[in-house]
Amino acid sequence: MRTVLRGIESKTVYPAKEQRYRGENGELLEVVSDLTSFNRSPAAWKEHFDEQKEKPAFIRYKDVLLPDLPEKCITSLSEGDTPLYPATKAMRDYFGVEKLELKHEGMNPTLSFKDRGMVAGVSWARFIGADVVACASTGDTSAAMAAYAACAGIKAVVLLPEGNISFEQYSQPIAAGAITLGLDTDFDGCMELIQKITAKHRGIYLLNSMNSFRIEGQKAIGIEALHQRNWQVPDWFIIPVGNAGNVSALAKGIRELYELGIINRLPRIAGVQTKAASPLYNSYKNGWAGLVPITAKKTKASAIQIGNPVSFKKAVRELKAFNGVVEAASEEEIMDAKAVVDASGISICPNSATAMAGLRKLAKAGIIRKTDSVVAILTAHGAKFSQATVEYHRAANRFANKPKALRADVAAIEKALGL
Ligand SMILES: Cc1ncc(COP(=O)(O)O)c(C=O)c1O
Numbered sequence: 001m002r003t004v005l006r007g008i009e010s011k012t013v014y015p016a017k018e019q020r021y022r023g024e025n026g027e028l029l030e031v032v033s034d035l036t037s038f039n040r041s042p043a044a045w046k047e048h049f050d051e052q053k054e055k056p057a058f059i060r061y062k063d064v065l066l067p068d069l070p071e072k073c074i075t076s077l078s079e080g081d082t083p084l085y086p087a088t089k090a091m092r093d094y095f096g097v098e099k100l101e102l103k104h105e106g107m108n109p110t111l112s113f114k115d116r117g118m119v120a121g122v123s124w125a126r127f128i129g130a131d132v133v134a135c136a137s138t139g140d141t142s143a144a145m146a147a148y149a150a151c152a153g154i155k156a157v158v159l160l161p162e163g164n165i166s167f168e169q170y171s172q173p174i175a176a177g178a179i180t181l182g183l184d185t186d187f188d189g190c191m192e193l194i195q196k197i198t199a200k201h202r203g204i205y206l207l208n209s210m211n212s213f214r215i216e217g218q219k220a221i222g223i224e225a226l227h228q229r230n231w232q233v234p235d236w237f238i239i240p241v242g243n244a245g246n247v248s249a250l251a252k253g254i255r256e257l258y259e260l261g262i263i264n265r266l267p268r269i270a271g272v273q274t275k276a277a278s279p280l281y282n283s284y285k286n287g288w289a290g291l292v293p294i295t296a297k298k299t300k301a302s303a304i305q306i307g308n309p310v311s312f313k314k315a316v317r318e319l320k321a322f323n324g325v326v327e328a329a330s331e332e333e334i335m336d337a338k339a340v341v342d343a344s345g346i347s348i349c350p351n352s353a354t355a356m357a358g359l360r361k362l363a364k365a366g367i368i369r370k371t372d373s374v375v376a377i378l379t380a381h382g383a384k385f386s387q388a389t390v391e392y393h394r395a396a397n398r399f400a401n402k403p404k405a406l407r408a409d410v411a412a413i414e415k416a417l418g419l
Contacts, residue, residue, distance in 0.1 A: 003033040003068045005212060008314060016068060017128050019202065021195075021210050028314055030252070031212045033067050035260060042261035049227055057081050058119045061223050064256060065216045066120055073127040075152040079115035080220060082107045084228045084375070088344045095340075095356060096363030099373035101234070102341070103225045106348060106381030110172060112303075113221055113246065113379045114144035120217025121207040122148035130205035131155060134198060136190035137208075138242065138303040139169030140380055145207050146176035157204065159183055159190040164302055168384045186296060188308045191243075209245025210310050218246055219253025225375050226254070226263060233263050235372035238362075240354040240379055241271040241280055241326070242304030244315035250377065251318030267375075269324040270368070271315065272358025274301040274334060280309060280316075284326035288316055300388045301334055301350040303380065325367060329357035335392050338382070339399035342389070347382030355379075 005014040007023035008030055014020055016031070023029055040048065052060035057080025062069065087100035105113035122145070125133050133149050134157040135141050142158035149156035158173045162182030173180045183190055191208065198206040207214055222237065237254075241247050247269065257263045273281045276299035283289050293308035309315070319326070329337070337360060338353035348356075355376050362368040382389060393400045406412045 001068050002035075002037055003031055003066070005029045006032045008317065019128060019130070019205065021198075021206055021212075028210065028311065029212050030314065031066075031216050033064075035064060035067070035256065038063060038067075045260055045262050046231065057220050057224055058116070058217060061220050064223065064253070064260075065219055066124065066213060069123055069127055074119070074123045075126065075148055076119050077109040077115065077147060077151060079108045079119050080224060082224070084225055085346055091340060091344055095337075095360045096370060097359070097368060097372060097374050098370055099234075101229075101375050102346060102378055103221065103375055104346060104348070104378045105221060106352065106378055110140070110143045110147045111381035111384055112140035112144060113218065113377070114140045115148070116220050117209070117214040117218045117249075118144040118148040118207065121145070121211055121214035122152050122154065124213040125154060125205045125207070126152055128205075130203075132157065132204045133207045134158070134194055134204045135207045136160075136187060136194040137165075138187045138305060139165035139384070140303055141208065142178065142180070143169055143172030143176075146173035146178035149178065150176040155179070157181070159194050161186045161190055164298075164305065166302065166385050166387060168386065187306050188293070188296070191308070191310060208310065209243055215245055215249045215252070218249035219256070221246075221377060222250045222253045223257060226257065229375075231263055233265050233267050234375045236268050236270060236368055236374045237377065238270045238272065238355050238359050238374060239377040240301070240304055240351050241273050241315070242277070242306040242309065242351070244271075244280060244309040244311040246377075246379070247271045248311050248314035248318050251322055251324075255318070255321065266322055269319060269322040270358060270362055271319060271324065271326045272355045273326065273328045274299045274304055274354050275328045275330050276301070277305050277307050278328040279307060280312065281326045281328040283312070283316065284319075288320065299350075300331055300385075301354045303349070303351040304354060325362065327358035327361050329354050329361065333357040333361070335388070336398050338389070339392060339397070341378075342382055343399065343401075346378070348378045349380040349382055349385045350388055351380060352378035
């Protein structure tokens, strides 16, 4: 085996196939794979990825994601190969940067980046022989896990904060046949319970982001973006943050490419939270002080309504290594940013818009310079959040495109169109 699980603080090593989510001392774990054992030069790595172009992204990048996973265990729904859109002029003007690209992870099979994690997590579950998988979710994790488990023929159990996720997200695990439990608590409450359940019932395999194998799959987002840019590193990646797993995955993937010599410098990373749930931002503002969990407030960016981010320590370590920053955006800033991106024809969710709102603030503050190149990670599709979108446009908001209800006749339509 090339891969082990390792404690992020004590560096204690555990066998990769052991079903474990934390070290003996309770610390977070990470997957460490000896990638030098492939004996490839940077040019050979690039050639290898190019040769795999026709394969699903997870298989193309498998050697740097889960090199020990046998191909026969992979359950893929053809996730990945998401678009890297150049920003329109309207977006460049509004967000304040001249070189902006948008990596739209909402264009995955279940409409979020979580598919990148679940192709890895569910495939790994098959590899170690698990036949029940489970997660707590703010909506997207459960949608992805349920779909991949259904595809693999594995039973899925999801815990959701009842009333705190969108209707579309709620429909996804139900439709895919998962046992769907809506609990009268918030996400952090669901997370605590699923950890207790999976610790007690070892036959249930936990697929939240504290499962380090799932996180390895999410590294593909940054790796694929860099591949699409012909390995030219932008000055910045910008990404929304909730439980802090995805920002950790993004950084880990990029760092490993750098260590292999595939890229020749590191970008900076900006994580953005909603002001309704900003414990990582609070830590950053206080000189990377320790985590002070909060009770997250209700927010349109409900997928990142998380007050006690499980991957906090990993995220801080990575953000420090990338000279990273953290920003927080208000509800108004988030929904205005969403409207600007949506108006270009690229439909995004409020969580993705949180990253965009943060970008605007960081550009305004001069932390991201106008001439810096920026890749923004859009994490889910706007189609999952139709209620938030319609409510925004029906009300007196800055970029509202107010729909009109009319009498069904020609004269009324002519009047409305000014004809
Ligand atoms: C759409 C969306 N964006 C961003 C995030 C944040 O990712 P993470 O929780 O890994 O920080 C999540 C999940 O929590 C999400 O569903």
